[in-house]
Amino acid sequence: MQADKQTEVLELLEAMIAIPSVNPAYEEGAEGEMELSRFIEQRCRAAGLSVYRQPVLPNRDNLIIELKTGHPQRTLLFEAHMDTVSLGGMPNPLQPRREGNRLYGRGACDTKGALAAMLHTMEYFSLHREELQADLLMCASVDEEHAYRGLLAFMDLDLPIQGAVVGEPTNLDIVIAHKGCVRFEVETLGKAAHSSVPWEGRNAITDMMKVMEYLERSKGDLERKVHPLCGAPTLSVGTIHGGSQINIVPDQCVIKVDRRLIPGERPDIVLNEIRKELAAFLHGQNVQFAIHELLLDEALDTPPESEVVRSALAAAGRLGTNTALCGASYGSDASKLQQRKGIPSIVFGPGSIQQAHTDEEWVPMDEVELAAEFYKELARQFGKSPRR
Ligand SMILES: [Zn+2]
Incomplete structure (x- = not known):
């Protein structure tokens, strides 16, 4: 019985890998998530689950799957994205291939492994509703790999949700904290002049060096702010553009900066x-500068x-997976659910972020099977323990 179930979730994952769902932002002409969403929709209907579409972008819909169990006061959300990055140079990216414990294919780890395990969980409980003390909701979302517009649209629905599990590769660690991000441009504005009379102009590149000096100095403060699960915030200047010609004093210079936040820091406040x-x-140096916000996460x-963390810990205890609460340095949909909607959220899934993209x-096949068991056990625990 157990063996059959395990094969089922892996077969489900193989079927999902074989359906391309490349985010159109990454590959010209890519069709996006529609075919995969049709496959999931069909599976849900066959399993007796209620499923509806939420249009997000042209021909790109979130799928929302509901499982009512007679406990409407508690709802647990499973969320995983359907899109993948481009097929890139991967050999046979759409042909799932097993090798030892590994299952190869585009999306295997990011994040169709988690998606398959979550869908499998919903299908299972469709037949075993009596095991649950909470309603279940699943969102298979679009566009996480580009601008997470699927999740943002889902959040606009304002559904009552008391806990969420976001499926991304964590190697079965329970992630309760991860970094956020502020991306911005700094622009310095000078005055153009011929380079033979530089005193008639003002050099925007030289002014930018002063900005850079500030940024470099601020790194010392960042290193001292250590979060126990996520480490220290970081700052990195990614690009610099300035000047147009060797014989003209540059009147403009622009850098792009990526500042990673630790829990407790807020993007708008940091900026x-x-x-x-x-x-x-x-101050007092007469430097003209402007800061332009690019992304706040x-x-x-x-x-x-x-409750979702306590339920996750109980599940990990039962299954023998890692019971330490963990942090991550990458971002996910979970922070938006938690910070913007106040929904306590964890990230949990099979595979390693090292193999993503x-x-x-x-993805390790045993982790996919264990993730499915973990999601089931977490769902059973949710709503059971004293509420908060
Ligand atoms: Zn992902």
Whole structure:
């Protein structure tokens, strides 16, 4: 019986790998998630699950799957994205291949492994509703790999949800904290002049060096702010563009900066602080600068005592997976659910982030099977223990 079930989730994953769902932002002409969503929809209907579409972008819909168990006051959400990055240089990316404990294919680890395990969980409980003390909801979302517009649209529905599990590769670790991100541009504005009379202009590149000096100095402060699960915040200047010609004093220079946040830091506040500190640092030097916001993404900071975490710990205890609460340095949909909607959320899934987005994408098959068992056990625990 157990063996059959395990084969079922792996076969489900293989079927999902064989259906391309490349995010159109990554490959010209890619069709997106529609075919995969049709497959999932059909599976749900066959299993007697209620499923509906939420249009997000042209021909790209979230799938929302509901399982009512007669406990409407508690709802647990499973969320995983359907899109993948481009097929890249991966050999036979759409042909799932087993090798030892590894299952190769585009999306195997990011994040069709988790998606298959979650769908399998929903199918299982469709036949075993009496095992649950909470309603289940699953969102198979679009566009996580680009601008997470699927999740944002889902959050606009404002459904009552008391806990969420986001499926991304964590090697079966329970992730309750991860970093967030602020991306911004700094632009310095000078005055153009012929390079033979530089005193008639103002050099925007030289001014940018002062901005860079501030950024480099601020790294010292960042290193001292260590979060126990996520480490220290970081800052990295990714690009610099300035000047147009060797014989013209440049009137403009722009850098792009990526600042990673730790739990407890808020993206909008961090960006404002940078604005103020930079102005103070450059005070009296007559440097003209502007900061343009590019992306704000919250850090995940789910309280360890929340019900979804306690249910996850109980599940890990039963299955023998890692019972330490973990942090991650990458971002996920979970932080948006937690920070913007107040839904305690964890990230949990099979496979390693090391294999995500690479030409060598694979997932350990035993972890996919265990993830399915974990999601089931977590769902059984949710709503059982004293509520908070
Ligand atoms: Zn992912």
